[in-house]
Amino acid sequence: MDPWVSLDPPMPAGARARAGEPGGARELVTGALADGTKRGDVGGHLELAAALGAVVPRPASGSTATLWESLATLGAHDLQLARAVEPHLDALAILDEAGVAVAAGPGATWGVFAAEGPGVRLVARPDGERWLLEGTKPWCSLASHLSHALVTAWVDDRTRGLFALDLRDPAVRTGEHAERWVPRGLPDVVSTPIEVEGAAVTPVGAPGWYLERDGFAWGGIGVAAVWYGGAVGLARRLAQPVGRELDQVAHLHLGAVDQHLTASRAVLAEAAAVVDSGGVTGSAAAALATRVRSVVVASAEGVLAACEHALGPGPQVGDASYAAALADLRLYLRQHHAERDLAALGRQAEHEGPWWTTRSAT
CATH class of the missing domain: 1.20.140.10 (Butyryl-CoA Dehydrogenase, subunit A, domain 3)
Structure with missing residues (x-):
């Protein structure tokens, strides 16, 4: 059975559905599933995410259906796989929308960390022409496996900005409190806080954007x-x-x-x-x-x-x-x-x- 999950309506015999999958997204997704993906192989899932980032269309590009079909197909196969891929593709779309280029290097994998939690706060402060992050960001999924993340941080008492953070920076500590992660669903998509002590970051859009x-x-x-x-x-x-x-x-x-x-x-x-x-x-x-x-x-x-x-x-x-x-x-x-x-x-x-x-x- 073809694993591809189409958004096209059912077609009568002989009818032709939407032609062509831009950039080979369908071929890459179905090929990866045919080759086999192992549940819990977070590294392998993120390698696929990095590869897909180069071929899957961005939203509002004229081929949004193909993007969402790609995500649905991964979800039908393994939600843990899709849960690793979706934030990476979202981060790339955000960077494109903002018109911001980040020198992340080949094979970079991204998360998007925007959640808030009681008793902790991540703060951004200007330092000359750059910004520095200080504090704790909760609920950072796969932080210990990713190379980069887009994170929200408070720039004043009311407004948050978005910043590109290199998670490999020595000023970033990830993976704390993993022992508290006890879900029965998505068990390998671990969310933990990250602690940041003066990491230099790139702003992505204006505050509130x-x-x-x-x-x-x-x-x-x-x-x-x-x-x-x-x-x-x-x-x-x-x-x-x-x-x-x-x-x-x-x-x-x-x-x-x-x-x-x-x-x-x-x-x-x-x-x-x-x-x-x-x-x-x-x-x-x-x-x-x-x-x-x-x-x-x-x-x-x-x-x-x-x-x-x-x-x-x-x-x-x-x-x-x-x-x-x-x-x-x-x-x-x-x-x-x-x-x-x-x-x-x-x-x-x-x-x-x-x-x-x-x-x-x-």
């Missing part, structure tokens, strides 16, 4: 493409269960899965076209990202439930790869802010929901 740019929305949809891929991977297991025939109840669950995945595929495909058109910016771009992510999360959670109901406990205790895929997707979906994001979407829709045709004068 990271969250204000349209690309922030496109990156969020890229994560949703990975979630979609994870759900597709589970659906493939349900459609071809080992050692059993699909009965009427299994067909019911598979029909529900098809319904969920069709919704996710449709909103991702539409979003890719909208992003490439350049017609949605600002608050509308943020609303688009929240809408797409919310649809994909609801669909993925529906797929999780259908697979568990249809297949029962057996494969969860007897099939390590299936149990891992369930746990990986559950944890990854929690990057979504659930009801908070739906409330934000509702506030936006109150004034400019895309399903309005007319508005009352009241």
Whole structure:
């Protein structure tokens, strides 16, 4: 079976889908999967990320669907692999969007560290023509494996800037407190704090730019493409269960899965076209990202439930790869802010929901 996860709608026999995958992205992704990727091989996953960075299209480049299909295909194969690749591609897209070149060297691998946590803070201060970082940044995924990262740091009490940081700098310490990492999903994608003591960094955009740019929305949809891929991977297991025939109840669950995945595929495909058109910016771009992510999360959670109901406990205790895929997707979906994001979407829709045709004068 072709592992490629397409966003194209199902085609009648003899019809032709979207032609050509720019830069060989499809060939590189499917070739890597055919050669075999080992779960937990973080180094190998990051090598693939570096290779993909040279060929996978950037968002809003005219080939956004190919980017998101690449991420979905990796997610369908192994969410840990996709979780390593996605931030690297996002970082490269951010640097391109900012027009900033960083001399990172061949084989550089990037993360994006923008989370905040209680009791710790990373601060940036100017030092002549350069900037220096001081403090602690929490929740830095794969920090001990990466060469570079884009990190947010406070430039004053209210505003954060984005900076390119060489994680190999002696002023950076990574990998502390790894013993606290005890997940059952994505167990090898370890997040730890990094401690920085005066590392020189390159500013990327003006203070506040990271969250204000349209690309922030496109990156969020890229994560949703990975979630979609994870759900597709589970659906493939349900459609071809080992050692059993699909009965009427299994067909019911598979029909529900098809319904969920069709919704996710449709909103991702539409979003890719909208992003490439350049017609949605600002608050509308943020609303688009929240809408797409919310649809994909609801669909993925529906797929999780259908697979568990249809297949029962057996494969969860007897099939390590299936149990891992369930746990990986559950944890990854929690990057979504659930009801908070739906409330934000509702506030936006109150004034400019895309399903309005007319508005009352009241």
